[in-house]
Amino acid sequence: MLRFEHVSLSYGAQKIIDDISFEIQEGQMAVLIGPSGCGKTTTLKMINRLIEPSAGKIFINGEDITAQDKVELRRHIGYVIQQIGLFPNMTVAQNICVVPNLLKWSKEECDRIVHQLLELVNMPYEQYAHKYPSELSGGQQQRIGILRALAASPPIVLMDEPFSALDPMTRRSLQQEVRSLQQKLNKTFVFVTHDMEEALDLADVIIFMNQGKIVQMAPPEEMLEHPASGQIQDFLGKFIQAASPKGLTAADFMRSGVYTVPASRGINECVSMMQRRNVDTLIVVDDAKRYQGTVSIADIRLTGHVVRTIDPLIRCNTPTVHGGDNAKDCFDLLISSGAPYLVVLDGEERVLGIITKTSMASAMAEQLWG
């Protein structure tokens, strides 16, 4: 989709960009990151030829961009800048339609685009289309800035630190919006930031630059696991720690030694066991100690007087995981299912333990503070 081949830029003896080559696939969100002056913004601006390389070639869909007319090229590449740059003399609708107007699209078409795009970011047309940028908040302005970049549905959208001037709350919600827009529209995004958290959240692939060179180009997980240099490690900082539990499994997070009862046990025995242990459910196993399900005090109260054993009251609605499952997935399952605990099984479906929020929290605390 987008390919740099041995691109360099020097001003005199100073090398700004030093022989970089990379390729970004269609529909990917690529994030350029690195310390100030590393050449990330310069690299971005080469894509729409606001800056011309002194050597090397850049291809979009296999076509050399220097062979195309600059102005025409830019009309097919979305561009969002940090300072937002909405034209203060134009309304929201006029700002959104700047590029469609340059492309001489019909008035009806432009109007349709404005309606559609404003809807996409939940800004009602009637309320916002005819306002001027000075009447909007910073976050709303940058939303319009993004819509302006998307209006002519360019296949590539460039974003140069678009959220760094916004407050953290607004930044967060705009990041999510950009992520969902990018997935919905399946466009290729190239995003410059100096914020590693933003990069990790948004990127399909992170390109880390330093002194005009690419130090590492990798998906976020890979970069977290194998940072290519000490500098990247510094940039990742706190995220590396947060990422190291990736190797943890359900077994690390569970409470073992839980009591189980065979399905053949009588009702009364189970009730007294629950009272003794102060729990409201019991884990039921068969003769081979294989997991069968759970039985709850509520069910026993409701129908316990018509049955003698707990066998008919067994329910299988408690989620189960295996000891080797990824701890993060178990955590997500525990939260999303709303179940009070997860049952952890071994390869033979025997009960190893349970994961509760408490066991999860204490295991995490141990990871964090040792």
Next chain:
Amino acid sequence: MTIQDLPQALWEHLTFTVVSVAAGFLLGLVLGILLSRKPALSGVVLPVLSIFNTIPGIVFIGLLFLAWGSHLATVLVALGIYATFPVLKNTYAGLISVDQQYIEAARGCGMSPAQCLFRVELPLALPTVIGGLRMSTVYTVSWAVLASMIGLGGLGTFIYAGLSSNDNGLILLGAIPAALLAFVLGSLVDLLQRHVVPKGMRKAGERA
């Protein structure tokens, strides 16, 4: 010189002012735009212009009279050149001070340099440009008094006649309509300002 001559003189004065300001405005606008495309030149051009600007109008119109004689063109050219300066300076200053973010956004959107100028830079510089127009209008009303010095009429006729005959009434008969004319034309430019300045920028313009 009586009050019956006033409408005629006023009309002449108005014509001198409007024609030379219109010409000066166009010239100043074009030169200001050209200069803003080559800001490096402004370091040379602007100081030269301000030196030229300090030559008193009365000297310049006199020199031009010596060269060309008593023609309408002499007055119009002299006034036109003086009317050019404020517009040129303000156009240049207005265009230069357009925030870089808008220009980068315009280029990034795929505007050609001309589109960027007409759709973004000039509208944003407009309040300053019109400010220049206002200055040159008000100045030109007073400079047009000089037209009578080379015998071409206007309100200056009353003032010169009054000065030479020591008749204060005559002086005021020229001076008061001239002052009123400056005030009225200035207000008209203000009205224009309110109409042509893009709506989204009016608040900013009012603050400035």
